[in-house]
Amino acid sequence: MPILETQNLTYVYGEGTPFRIEALKNVNISIEKGELVGVIGHTGSGKSTLMQHLNGLLKPTSGKVLLGGEDIHASKEATRAARFRVGLCFQYPEYQLFESTVYKDIAFGPRNMGLNETEIRERVQRAAEFLEIRSDWMDKSPFDLSGGEKRRVAIAGVMAMQPEILILDEPTAGLDPRGRDRITDMICKYGLSTGSTVLVVSHSMDDVASFASRILVMDHGQNVLGGTVDEVFRQVDKLVSMGLDVPQLTKIFLRLQASGVSVRTDIYTLAQAKRELLRLFFEKGGTA
Ligand SMILES: Nc1ncnc2c1ncn2[C@@H]1O[C@H](COP(=O)(O)OP(=O)(O)OP(=O)(O)O)[C@@H](O)[C@H]1O
Numbered sequence: 121m122p123i124l125e126t127q128n129l130t131y132v133y134g135e136g137t138p139f140r141i142e143a144l145k146n147v148n149i150s151i152e153k154g155e156l157v158g159v160i161g162h163t164g165s166g167k168s169t170l171m172q173h174l175n176g177l178l179k180p181t182s183g184k185v186l187l188g189g190e191d192i193h194a195s196k197e198a199t200r201a202a203r204f205r206v207g208l209c210f211q212y213p214e215y216q217l218f219e220s221t222v223y224k225d226i227a228f229g230p231r232n233m234g235l236n237e238t239e240i241r242e243r244v245q246r247a248a249e250f251l252e253i254r255s256d257w258m259d260k261s262p263f264d265l266s267g268g269e270k271r272r273v274a275i276a277g278v279m280a281m282q283p284e285i286l287i288l289d290e291p292t293a294g295l296d297p298r299g300r301d302r303i304t305d306m307i308c309k310y311g312l313s314t315g316s317t318v319l320v321v322s323h324s325m326d327d328v329a330s331f332a333s334r335i336l337v338m339d340h341g342q343n344v345l346g347g348t349v350d351e352v353f354r355q356v357d358k359l360v361s362m363g364l365d366v367p368q369l370t371k372i373f374l375r376l377q378a379s380g381v382s383v384r385t386d387i388y389t390l391a392q393a394k395r396e397l398l399r400l401f402f403e404k405g406g407t408a
């Protein structure tokens with residue numbers, strides 16, 4: 121059974137007003153436990169609206185969200201439980217830091233769950249390790265940190281709740297390439313070592329290619345494509361027609377093929393590119 125599922129999920133903003141927008145239209149997605157899912161789509165395609173349904177923050181206009189097979193709006197208790205079982209980290213989460221120290225900020229979620237101090241401390245420590253937050257930051261004000269550091273503290277705050285499903289809405293937005301790679305690696309390590317299910321919304325095809333086991337593509341409020349990294353990025357024309365792209369390395373290999381070089385085009389990461397270039401090199405008689 122999928123851990124998380126939506127059934128004909130539809131959501132309308134501003135119903136009955138001139139600003140009515142159907143942000144989600146009959147969305148059916150199904151996520152298995154332990155998957156690392158990348159969610160992509162043009163701006164305004166409904167990614168954030170969809171993510172906010174998955175922990176019960178928004179209530180469907182029609183359709184359902186099922187967590188472990190149960191409707192998260194079946195009862196008040198089920199909705200409350202969903203808030204803890206599905207941890208959602210918003211776009212630009214650093215704007216929501218407000219405590220006087222980094223420690224208190226990371227501890228805020230676990231404290232809200234009613235845990236004791238020892239357990240809170242352990243969870244803060246564990247989350248801080250995943251985000252490489254140094255122990256000497258713990259007593260600092262989060263406002264004394266850089267933008268990328270603040271982002272890591274905010275993500276740690278959600279991880280410290282140890283949700284079964286972690287959702288990150290554009291965790292690398294606005295960071296430089298090195299900051300982006302770092303956070304992507306940290307999230308990947310977190311998912312693989314805890315076995316948690318992780319959903320990451322991203323505008324960067326390169327980031328998605330580097331961590332996702334599966335990709336969901338949103339377009340105009342609908343889930344139009346889904347599959348493995350291979351299955352999705354193979355459909356270049358479809359992606360381009362939706363204003364999306366493929367990873368930069370894939371583009372290079374597509375160009376090479378178009379210019380007559382016999383190369384694979386299912387290349388999405390640096391490691392795959394290196395392997396394919398070495399294969400070509402040796403095939404053409406190169407020696408090490
Ligand atoms: N609070 C709101 N009130 C009214 N309309 C909204 C609201 N939030 C989003 N929308 C509209 O709903 C649609 C989907 O928006 P959403 O923010 O879910 O898209 P997105 O894919 O997350 O976009 P982005 O990539 O820019 O973050 C858009 O047309 C948007 O203008």
Ligand SMILES: [Mg+2]
Nearest residue numbers: 167168169211
């Ligand atoms: Mg968004």
